[in-house]
Amino acid sequence: MSIFNLEQINTTISQLTHISSYQLEQLYISIGQTLEMTFTCGLFTLIGGLPLAIFLVITAPNSLKPAPLLNRVIGFIINIFRSIPFIILLVALIPVTRFLIGTAIGTEAAIVPLTIATIPYFTRIAEVSLKEVDHNLIEAVKAMGGNHITIIKEVLLPEALPGLISGFTVTIILIIGISAMAGTIGAGGLGHYAIQYGYQQFRSDIMGIVIVLLVIIISAIQWIGDYLANYFNHR
Amino acid sequence: MASQLPVIEFKNVCRQFGKHVVLSDISFSIQKSEIVGIIGHSGAGKTTLLRCLAGLEKPTSGQVLIEGKNITNLPEKALIPLRQRIGLIFQYFNLLNSKNVLNNIALPLKISGVSKTERIKKAKELLELVGIPDKAYNYPAQLSGGQKQRVGIARALAANPALLLCDEATSALDPETTRSIIELLIQINQKLKLTIVLITHEMSVIRLLADRVIVLQKGKIIEQGLVSKVFSHPQSETTQQLLQEEQPTLPDSILKNIHKNPLQHDHAILHVIMMGKVVREPLIANLQKNYQISAILLEGNITHIRETPIGTTFLAVPADQCQQTIKALTNMGVETVNKVGYVNF
Numbered sequence: 001m002s003i004f005n006l007e008q009i010n011t012t013i014s015q016l017t018h019i020s021s022y023q024l025e026q027l028y029i030s031i032g033q034t035l036e037m038t039f040t041c042g043l044f045t046l047i048g049g050l051p052l053a054i055f056l057v058i059t060a061p062n063s064l065k066p067a068p069l070l071n072r073v074i075g076f077i078i079n080i081f082r083s084i085p086f087i088i089l090l091v092a093l094i095p096v097t098r099f100l101i102g103t104a105i106g107t108e109a110a111i112v113p114l115t116i117a118t119i120p121y122f123t124r125i126a127e128v129s130l131k132e133v134d135h136n137l138i139e140a141v142k143a144m145g146g147n148h149i150t151i152i153k154e155v156l157l158p159e160a161l162p163g164l165i166s167g168f169t170v171t172i173i174l175i176i177g178i179s180a181m182a183g184t185i186g187a188g189g190l191g192h193y194a195i196q197y198g199y200q201q202f203r204s205d206i207m208g209i210v211i212v213l214l215v216i217i218i219s220a221i222q223w224i225g226d227y228l229a230n231y232f233n234h235r
Numbered sequence: 236m237a238s239q240l241p242v243i244e245f246k247n248v249c250r251q252f253g254k255h256v257v258l259s260d261i262s263f264s265i266q267k268s269e270i271v272g273i274i275g276h277s278g279a280g281k282t283t284l285l286r287c288l289a290g291l292e293k294p295t296s297g298q299v300l301i302e303g304k305n306i307t308n309l310p311e312k313a314l315i316p317l318r319q320r321i322g323l324i325f326q327y328f329n330l331l332n333s334k335n336v337l338n339n340i341a342l343p344l345k346i347s348g349v350s351k352t353e354r355i356k357k358a359k360e361l362l363e364l365v366g367i368p369d370k371a372y373n374y375p376a377q378l379s380g381g382q383k384q385r386v387g388i389a390r391a392l393a394a395n396p397a398l399l400l401c402d403e404a405t406s407a408l409d410p411e412t413t414r415s416i417i418e419l420l421i422q423i424n425q426k427l428k429l430t431i432v433l434i435t436h437e438m439s440v441i442r443l444l445a446d447r448v449i450v451l452q453k454g455k456i457i458e459q460g461l462v463s464k465v466f467s468h469p470q471s472e473t474t475q476q477l478l479q480e481e482q483p484t485l486p487d488s489i490l491k492n493i494h495k496n497p498l499q500h501d502h503a504i505l506h507v508i509m510m511g512k513v514v515r516e517p518l519i520a521n522l523q524k525n526y527q528i529s530a531i532l533l534e535g536n537i538t539h540i541r542e543t544p545i546g547t548t549f550l551a552v553p554a555d556q557c558q559q560t561i562k563a564l565t566n567m568g569v570e571t572v573n574k575v576g577y578v579n580f
Contacts, residue, residue, distance in 0.1 A: 140329035143289050144343040144394070145319040154342060158333035234374040235332050 019206060023197055030193035031213065033107045037179045037189060041114040042172050048119040049171075050164070052078075053126035054152060060131075064138070064148050078120040086117050086178045090185060110187030114175060122171040129163030130156055162233040169225025173218055190214060240303040241266055242397050242430045243288060248297035250283050250454075257283045258294070258454045265398075268428040270420075272441035272462065274477055275451030281434050284451065285402055288432065290318045302397055319347055322391030326403035328383040330375040336362065336386050337371045343394040354393075361389040364426075365419060381412035388419065392427075399423070401433045405440055417443050438478055442466060442540045450474050463540045467510050467570065483534045485549055485575070493576035503557035504533065504575040505550045505564075513568040514544040526563045528556050551578070 014021050056074060059067040084092070090113045094104040097112040133156055141155050157164075180191020190210055198207030241264035250258040257280045265271050275281050286292035287299055290306055298307045306317055322343075330339050337358045344354035362368050365385040375383055384404060391399055401420070405413040417440060424431055433445060441448055441462060448465050450458040452473045458465055469475045484490075485504070493504065509518075514537060522528040535548030552560045554577055561572045 134329075136325065136327065136329045137331060139291065140323065140325065141331075141342070141346075143291060143318055143321070143323045144346055145315045145317075146346050147315060150346055154334075154345075155331060159331060161333060232333070234335075235376050 017205065017209070019209075023206065026197065027193060027209070030188055030190045033188040034176060034179060034190040034217075036107055037110055037114060037182060037187060038172060038175045040111050041118060041175050041179075042168070044111070044115040045118045045122045045171060045175070046168065048115065049122035050126055052119065052123045053130055054156065056123065056127050057130040057156070058148065058152070064151060078123055081116065081120040082124070084117075086113070087181050087184065089113050089117050090181060094185070105186040107182075107187045107189070110179065110182035110185055110189075114179060114182060117178065118171055118175055121174060122167065125167035125170065126160075126164055129160040129167055132163065133159045162229040162235075165225055165229040165232065169222060169229070172221055172225075176214070176218060176221075241300070242269075242302060243432070244298075244300040244303075245287075246298040246300070248287060248294045248299060250280075250287060250292065251295045256454055258287070261297070261454075261456060263449060263456065263459065265430060265432060267397075267430055268424065269447060270424055270431045270433070270445045272433045272435065272445035272448045273451060274435065274438070274441060274448060274474075276473065276477070277436070278453075279451040280454040281451060282402075283454075285400060285434050288398075288400055289321055289323055290314050316347075319343065319394045320397045322394065322396035322399045324384065324387045324391045324399070324401050324404045326406050328375070328380075328387045328407075330383060330386055330390070332375055335372050335374050336367075336378070339375065339386055340389045340393055343390060347394055357393060358389070361392055362386075364392070364423070365389045379412075380408050381415060384408065384412075384416055385419065388416075388423070392423070392429075397430065399429055399431045401431065401435070403435050403437075404433070406435065406437060413437075413440065414443075420444060436477075438466075439538075442538060446541075450477070463510070463543050463545075466540055467508065467545055483536050483547055483549070485534055489533065489578060492578050494578070495576060497554040497557075497577045498579060501554040501577040501579050502531070502551040503554045503560075503577055505552065505557075505560065506571075506573040506575050507548045507550055507564060507569055508546070508571045509569040510543055510545045511568075514546040516567065518564075518567065518569075519550075521567065522552075522560065522563060526559065528552055528560050528563065530560070549575070551580075 010021055010024055013019065014024060052074070056071060058064040059071040061068055090110075093113040093116060097109050098104045100112055101108055103109050137155050137159060138151055141151050146154065179187070179189050182189060183192025183195065190213060194207055194210040197203060198210055244264040245261050248258055248261040249256070261284065273281060273284060283292060287294055290301070294307060298305050300306070301317055301320055304317065306314060309317070331342070334342070337355060340358040340361055341354040344357060349357070359368070359371065362371055365388050367382055367385050370378060370382060370386075375386065378386065405416050408416060420431060421444060423429055433440065435441060445462050448459065448462045449456055450465070450471065450473060452471070457471045458469070458474050465474060466478060469478055489504070497503065519530050519532065522530050529552070531551040533549040533551055535546065537544050537546045539545070557574065561574070564572050
């Protein structure tokens with residue numbers, strides 16, 4: 001007899017909280033969906049947003065490779081995407097989502113609009129951290145004979161790392177927040193669960209449990225983010 | 236012979252930003268293992284000159300030659316290996332906070348493609364040379380200003396540069412640390428036969444460290460030569476001004492009573508500049524003993540340019556013995572004696 005008998009635990013929770021085992025099962029699925037959306041979207045945001053931020057920083061006037069026009073155009077596009085409310089983006093991007101992954105509903109489908117909404121957000125946050133790197137350090141490495149790639153690899157990214165980690169933590173938490181809206185296109189998740197089983201069924205106990213769960217998840221992410229940012233901060 | 240080529244040569248270098256001329260017609264050359272100081276007021280073009288030296292900035296016209304190679308018209312890519320021939324140290328050290336001391340020093344080697352074991356070995360040797368071998372695994376934030384500059388120097392030396400360029404390298408340090416860094420630089424210059432160029436506004440640093448000095452004013456070289464010559468006999472007003480802060484001057488209480496023509500019982504004030512052996516002689520006692528002149532010491536100091544002592548004093552002697560004193564001092568080997576005026580105590 002294992003002490004980690006899941007069914008046994010479920011039954012115990014059900015009895016204690018008056019939540020049916022079906023609702024409990026749905027809760028587990030929702031947690032999984034929220035985590036899936038958050039981390040997949042987080043990964044793509046990092047892959048898309050960080051190079052974009054580096055691009056914006058090095059093409060800025062007086063930077064490594066100034067390209068003022070291109071810099072302004074990209075900056076403007078980012079501003080457009082940051083201006084559109086997520087709930088509108090979610091619906092507006094349905095054709096794109098369908099083109100990319102074959103369907104417009106479900107957890108995977110929600111990752112497309114989520115990523116497109118958070119990339120511009122993270123880009124701006126990362127841009128601030130990268131811009132704060134002391135220009136004299138860049139000059140120093142340039143004087144050593146470092147090329148642009150060296151400067152990005154040895155100066156910009158490592159020096160900005162603590163700020164980038166903090167910024168990414170904020171972005172991840174933002175994804176958890178806006179993923180609640182993804183329920184609109186059948187993505188599920190904790191936010192949707194709270195509306196369906198908590199709000200619409202007048203179960204404030206379920207609502208409470210969801211909120212407590214979100215507090216735990218968000219605190220954990222924030223704690224990990226702070227820990228890592230601190231670990232890499234040698235100032 | 237290649238070693239006879241100057242390490243750095245500027246030929247009629249001009250640099251303009253728009254219509255603003257920052258450097259105009261700068262020509263000089265620096266030989267191997269020389270230590271050259273470049274001084275000037277802020278805005279004289281020191282920083283631009285340094286950036287041209289480091290290959291970070293291109294002159295508008297004229298040529299910059301590094302070890303005989305003209306770098307003026309080279310594309311950015313070709314400049315990269317030449318920049319590695321020049322080690323730079325900075326006022327605020329510019330160490331990477333994200334790397335430990337060893338990796339900071341090894342960075343120039345990493346850039347030039349040296350293997351990891353090689354560069355760590357070299358970095359450790361350099362750390363030994365600059366005298367902080369126990370700080371290898373510390374991060375810059377854990378070091379004092381002097382230690383940071385030592386790391387900066389080690390990093391600048393990593394790629395075996397032909398030239399060490401110091402940009403106000405001691406200006407952010409306290410006097411004691413400044414002295415220890417100067418000693419380190421002299422030691423490196425002697426040990427490695429390394430050419431050093433210092434850009435600074437601190438005359439004391441030039442005095443202690445440099446062989447030659449170049450004085451800049453409004454983008455032009457207005458004076459250059461051996462430090463002992465230029466500092467003891469500054470020709471231009473700018474050099475005199477720059478040296479002023481270090482030179483003793485008469486106190487205001489005396490200055491306001493000075494008059495041109497002698498009255499009865501007046502004293503003449505003489506400004507006496509001497510260098511070398513004469514400084515080590517009992518000047519006032521000799522005046523008394525050999526010429527029966529009672530001189531009063533009003534103000535004075537002795538500084539050193541490398542090994543040479545330079546004394547600057549203000550003496551007061553009875554007005555009627557003024558000419559006699561000037562003659563006597565000249566006989567003793569004093570460089571210059573100027574009559575400032577007369578004063579009644």
